[in-house]
Amino acid sequence: MKILHVIPTVNPGSGGPAEGLRQLCAIYKMGGHEIEVASLDSPEYAQKCDFPAKVFGLGPGWGIYGFSLHANPWFKANIRRYDVVFINCIWQYNAVAAYRGLRGTGIPYAVFTHGMLDPYFKRNFPLKHVKKTIYWHYILRRILHDANMVLFTCEEEKILARQSFSRYQVHETVVPYGTFGPNCDTAAAAEEFLARWPNLRGKRLAISMGRIHPKKAVDILIEAFAGTLAKDYAWNLVIAGPDEIGWKKDLEALAVRLGIADRITWTGMLKGKLKWGAFAASEVFVLPSHQENFGIVVAEALACSLPVILSEKVNIWREIVSCWAGLVGQDTLDGTAGSLRRWSELTVEEIEGVRIRSRKCFDELFNFNVTSRKVLENVEHVAKGNPRYVPSAPVDSILGNRRRSGFKRL
Numbered sequence: 001m002k003i004l005h006v007i008p009t010v011n012p013g014s015g016g017p018a019e020g021l022r023q024l025c026a027i028y029k030m031g032g033h034e035i036e037v038a039s040l041d042s043p044e045y046a047q048k049c050d051f052p053a054k055v056f057g058l059g060p061g062w063g064i065y066g067f068s069l070h071a072n073p074w075f076k077a078n079i080r081r082y083d084v085v086f087i088n089c090i091w092q093y094n095a096v097a098a099y100r101g102l103r104g105t106g107i108p109y110a111v112f113t114h115g116m117l118d119p120y121f122k123r124n125f126p127l128k129h130v131k132k133t134i135y136w137h138y139i140l141r142r143i144l145h146d147a148n149m150v151l152f153t154c155e156e157e158k159i160l161a162r163q164s165f166s167r168y169q170v171h172e173t174v175v176p177y178g179t180f181g182p183n184c185d186t187a188a189a190a191e192e193f194l195a196r197w198p199n200l201r202g203k204r205l206a207i208s209m210g211r212i213h214p215k216k217a218v219d220i221l222i223e224a225f226a227g228t229l230a231k232d233y234a235w236n237l238v239i240a241g242p243d244e245i246g247w248k249k250d251l252e253a254l255a256v257r258l259g260i261a262d263r264i265t266w267t268g269m270l271k272g273k274l275k276w277g278a279f280a281a282s283e284v285f286v287l288p289s290h291q292e293n294f295g296i297v298v299a300e301a302l303a304c305s306l307p308v309i310l311s312e313k314v315n316i317w318r319e320i321v322s323c324w325a326g327l328v329g330q331d332t333l334d335g336t337a338g339s340l341r342r343w344s345e346l347t348v349e350e351i352e353g354v355r356i357r358s359r360k361c362f363d364e365l366f367n368f369n370v371t372s373r374k375v376l377e378n379v380e381h382v383a384k385g386n387p388r389y390v391p392s393a394p395v396d397s398i399l400g401n402r403r404r405s406g407f408k409r410l
Contacts, residue, residue, distance in 0.1 A: 001383055002034045002081065006098040007088040008066055009041050010051050013242040013269055015211055016296050017088050017114045023179050023296075025052040027372045033379065036082075038074065040066040040094050058097070066092040075101025084383050085109040087147075090116050090140060091132065099143045108385030110149040110173075110378075115293020117161035120313065124290070129164075136165045144170045148385045151378070153177035153294040156315040175378045176371035177294050181303035181362065184273050186280035193277030197265055200236055204229075205282040206340070207238040207306075209270065209297050212248050216241075217288040217311070217331055222251060224288070224336035226258040229344055240267040240278055279304035283351070284343055288329075288336040289314055302362035307354040309339045323361035325354065 010018050021037065028035040029052075037055045039046065046057030056078075058071040071093060079085070079101040087095050090113055102109055122129045144150050150170040152158040158172050182189070194201045206229060210216050218239065229235040237260075239251075248266065255261040270278050279285070285301035285308045292298075292314040301308055302325060310317050311331035320326050327342055329335035346354070364370070 001083040001379070002036070003028060003379065004036055004038060004079075004082040004085045005053075005088060006038045006085065006094050008039065008061070008092040008094050010037060010039050010046070010049055010055055011041065012271065013211075013244070016294065017112070019179075019296050020112075020114075020177065020294075021088060022052060023368055024375065026180065027368060027375050028379070030372065031376045031379070038071075038094070038098070040068055040071070040092065058094075061093060064092070066094065068093060068097070071097035072100060079105055079107060082107060083386055083388065084379060086112060086151075086382075087143070088112045089114055090143070091135075095143055096139060099139075099146075106385075106387055108148040108382050110151050110382050111144055111147045112151045113144075113157075113161060115153075115157055115291065115315070117164050118157070118291050118293065119160055119163040120291035122164050133165065137167070141165070141167055147171065148382050149173045149378070151175050154315050154319075156318065157293055160315070173378065173381075176365070176374050177296070177299075178366040178368045178371040179296050179299045179303065180368050181300075182276040182280075184276055186276055186304060189273045189277030190280035191277070193274055193281050196274065197238075197267065200238065200265060200281065203236040204232075204234045205236055205238055206284050206286050207240065207278055207282040207301075208286050209240040209275070209278070209301075210287070210295075212239070212241050212243045212251070213245060214247065215290050216292075217290055217336070218247075218251055219254060220288050220331070220333050220336050221286055222254055222260070222264070223258065223333055224340055225263075226255075226260045228337050228340040230260045230263050232344070235263070237264045238267060238278060238282065239264060240270045240275075242269045275300075276304065279306050282306055284309055284326075286336075286340070287311070287314055288331055290331045299362060299366035302358045302366060305355045305359040307343075307351070307358045309336075309343060311335065319365055320361065323357055323365070325358040325361040 005021055012018055025035050035053045037053050040059040040061035041057040042060040043057040046055040058074050059068045061068045075097055087098050150172055152174050155174055158174055162168055208221055212218055225237045255264050279301055285306050288311045290313055295314050298308055308326035310328050312328055313331045317328045321328055327339040329339040
């Protein structure tokens with residue numbers, strides 16, 4: 001079948017939704033489906049970006065909302081070319097434009113909220129929540145209500161989403177999310193990473209990877225590191241990720257005040273072999289976020305046998321605890337420091353045990369080679385809302401018979 005994904009941007013620096021879609025493209029293609037993407041990026045960026053599907057740039061969108069005069073006409077002219085549509089993210093113009101194009105067509109669609117209904121935003125940004133409440137009742141509630149499915153990546157996200165707005169009536173579905181593991185020799189990748197930052201060679205590394213943003217609690221991480229692991233000169237902290245809002249200079253000043261500026265390495269955003277090398281060279285991954293829907297980067301760390309230290313606000317924390325693949329604490333200074341302190345007290349044998357369980361956790365819960373079956377079954381389920389859909393044999397394997405479903409062209 002022909003699938004359209006609609007997303008604000010495919011820029012990898014934007015975070016999890018773009019990276020998650022990149023991974024989904026591989027699954028769709030293995031399942032025999034054709035995938036295209038409509039984004040609010042500029043046509044120039046869409047043409048030159050390194051993305052595993054054809055991208056139509058309908059922007060550039062204006063401001064944070066991403067309003068674009070080109071979006072509505074494109075959807076009205078092209079939407080009937082697709083059998084199923086997936087809308088990614090809900091607070092930008094891509095969702096409204098896609099919904100307007102879909103109305104009256106009978107084409108089924110689903111919405112990936114990507115954690116954007118988490119009550120964290122309601123509690124911490126009350127003025128923004130007032131504006132979002134108006135927007136919710138004006139149009140967004142209808143977009144989600146009319147969707148064939150509203151998709152969540154874990155049970156925790158689904159439960160939390162019910163707490164943000166009134167008149168919340170949606171067709172909820174949990175679809176396992178995940179990623180593919182490293183596609184390179186991780187030992188060689190680690191060597192390449194250490195060659196780029198030779199000051200880290202021979203050190204015990206705690207690494208945090210993601211956007212440098214207050215939601216990620218990077219300030220708490222730096223303070224917690226200063227009060228725990230940094231007391232041992234064998235340890236260094238690696239902070240990898242793009243500085244989207246210019247917060248890095250404040251964090252560097254914090255590190256100077258704490259006397260650990262020389263113990264922190266800022267790598268910027270890491271991709272490909274350098275990313276896998278950073279994971280492979282590290283001892284533990286730390287993400288004390290105040291809110292995290294899933295965290296693909298967590299699954300990527302686990303794929304490299306890298307134990308994780310998370311806050312309880314990372315929605316897959318229960319899975320980490322059940323697998324004994326890391327430590328979980330509150331998203332506070334005391335909570336993060338407590339987890340780091342507990343890690344420092346582990347023996348070499350205990351650390352090796354956690355490393356083994358980390359990879360096992362990835363293989364059983366977050367490896368797309370496992371979760372892809374559910375992803376493809378979900379696509380089939382959404383497609384049943386299309387009058388052209390012809391029922392077929394169940395999905396037996398993503399590498400099995402690829403003639404699983406068909407459509408009558410009217």
